[in-house]
Amino acid sequence: MSLADKNPVSGYSIKETAERTGITEDTIRYYEKIGLLPRAQRKGNSHRIYSEQDLEMMKLITCLKKTGMSLDDMRPFLNLSLDSDLSQYPELHEMILTHKQKILEQIASLQQVVDFIDNKVEQGSLGPQACELTGDTRRRMPARSKR
Amino acid sequence: MSLADKNPVSGYSIKETAERTGITEDTIRYYEKIGLLPRAQRKGNSHRIYSEQDLEMMKLITCLKKTGMSLDDMRPFLNLSLDSDLSQYPELHEMILTHKQKILEQIASLQQVVDFIDNKVEQGSLGPQACELTGDTRRRMPARSKR
DNA sequence: TCTTGACCTGGAGTCGGCTCCAAGTTATAC
DNA sequence: GTATAACTTGGAGCCGACTCCAGGTCAAGA
Known part of the structure; x- marks a missing residue:
């Protein structure tokens, strides 16, 4: 085994x-x-x-x-x-695909932040018109601890 | 008033x-x-x-x-x-680039999870060889699947 | 006048995710 | 036979980021 x-x-x-x-x-x-x-x-x-x-x-x-x-x-x-054997658990399968979709959206959001930074660095200032992200503002990201 | x-x-x-x-x-x-x-x-x-x-x-x-x-x-x-003007604050400029780097790493992590999911879904089952991460280099293991 | 509602303040409570501790057990080393 | 080290357990404490609450002010409306 x-x-x-x-x-x-x-x-x-x-x-x-x-x-x-x-x-x-x-x-x-x-x-x-x-x-x-x-x-x-x-x-x-x-x-x-x-x-x-x-x-x-x-x-x-x-x-x-x-x-x-x-x-x-x-x-x-x-x-x-x-x-x-994933195919035996269609619910789980579904859930995972859903989660994958969420991750892809998250990647897109992050990419926008990167673009935002690139713009700002080029322009020289962090002006208005910050990163307009997808409507949903309530997403959790890693909260880190130090020490 | x-x-x-x-x-x-x-x-x-x-x-x-x-x-x-x-x-x-x-x-x-x-x-x-x-x-x-x-x-x-x-x-x-x-x-x-x-x-x-x-x-x-x-x-x-x-x-x-x-x-x-x-x-x-x-x-x-x-x-x-x-x-x-961002260029007047080199330290901050530096910080922002550092943060951008972090975000890029985050994107990479997320992409690994997506890949992991894709593998999983394709094969129905997947042994080790989950997402190995950057940073602390633990050597990749032979990543063999029995079976 | 009394009520309602939007706001104020300081402070306490909550929650997730650890992190630390004390007291106890067992194994090995000297 | 005792010290050391690696573990065990249950539980307390901590930190970041809220979230809730009590008690108060003020302005406008029925």
Whole structure:
């Protein structure tokens, strides 16, 4: 079946996983706590162990996060990425196409901002007539934290 | 009560402003509170009034927000958004180009998600090889699918 | 005069997404 | 046999960005 199954008792510790995915240990546990990640397999001592697929899922989370998707909204995607014969779940299929459409619109919006910047830089000032974007003003984008 | 107070030219109320910008009244006041917007002009009764330029600035905020910029990071942009010859502020010019770069990266990320979705939809199922991202270079893995 | 409605202020509460902590367990190293 | 390190858990705290509220002012209308 999976790669991990060939090698019975191994897999990645949470620390290794954190290193490989760039997600902190705390955050990985947090994702499990809120059910974004399935409960991890445990060793005898209850330590979590992760497979290659688990890491892939985490990388997918990181990726989707960069597109401004909320943790909640990405649940269906994660469910899909495991097994998934997509054609068997027409609803999900539909949802994903819808989301793809949204992303394409987002790309278009961002491209307009880039154009706006290019214009302004050429003209030398940020005048009026800022970037007129598509009607829908309420869209969430990655809110970043620093520190 | 001067003529000017009744004159339509005098500016927009906060309510009108909210309607025209798509930003709620509360949020407009909040932006003023944290100093993102300058203290608004007031009428005799201390009600805020906004000019066309003020609205432009708010639209710029909305626009920058869409690109994932934090409120804090957009302060410098707003400080000179109206007039100002950009070339006189090389630092700012630099910042804007940097931000443009970020947006381009964001577009790339989004495009990767689109590709991921397309693959997924085409194949019905897709193993690893999700969207690998820029930045921290974790080496790409052999990206093999079993099966 | 009384009510309504648009506005004001300061401050508290909410929510998403972490981030940190204390106290406990287990494994290995010296 | 004790120190160290890597983990476990539940829960508290934090930050950004709102969002809501109580209590007050003012102007116009029935």
